[in-house]
Amino acid sequence: MAIREIRLLGDPVLREEAREVEVFDEELQSLVDDMFETMAAAEGAGLAAPQIGISRRVMVVDVRREAGPRGRVALINPRVVEVGEEEDRSPEGCLSIPGVSEVVARPLRVVMEGKTPRGEPIRVEGEELFARALLHELDHLDGVLFIDRLTPLKRRMLLRKYRKLQEEE
Numbered sequence: 001m002a003i004r005e006i007r008l009l010g011d012p013v014l015r016e017e018a019r020e021v022e023v024f025d026e027e028l029q030s031l032v033d034d035m036f037e038t039m040a041a042a043e044g045a046g047l048a049a050p051q052i053g054i055s056r057r058v059m060v061v062d063v064r065r066e067a068g069p070r071g072r073v074a075l076i077n078p079r080v081v082e083v084g085e086e087e088d089r090s091p092e093g094c095l096s097i098p099g100v101s102e103v104v105a106r107p108l109r110v111v112m113e114g115k116t117p118r119g120e121p122i123r124v125e126g127e128e129l130f131a132r133a134l135l136h137e138l139d140h141l142d143g144v145l146f147i148d149r150l151t152p153l154k155r156r157m158l159l160r161k162y163r164k165l166q167e168e169e
């Protein structure tokens, strides 16, 4: 296992639509292992493959603190099969835009289906932070970042703060 470099806002790979995974082999398993390790090292709740420069539909989420053991999951080629009507507005951040966060509206509940790294079908049901993390990571696979879901004013303010933080480093 290895910790990979997390790509930051401005890296074009974050804006690409990631390709479906077709081969479920050891290389995929090792990518997923690295993603779990990279996410844990960065203390994140989720990570998508494009964030480490791999434009593939692979994502991991770890919200065990909030959702229990089933809150740690890897999803390959995920798709939404059900969303709740109820909305949740909570602060959200991203390992690719470190240091800033903003309230984002998301469905309170989501059901996704996809494959495990071994190619077996998997169905994941999440609520609150779990749902938020699943939807945030799925967005990454389509080249969408949470800042795209803010109003133009909120986005400008957040980006100004982010650039200031980057300059200070």
Ligand code: NI
Residues within 6 Å of the ligand: 093, 094, 095, 096, 136, 140
């Ligand atoms: Ni993110």
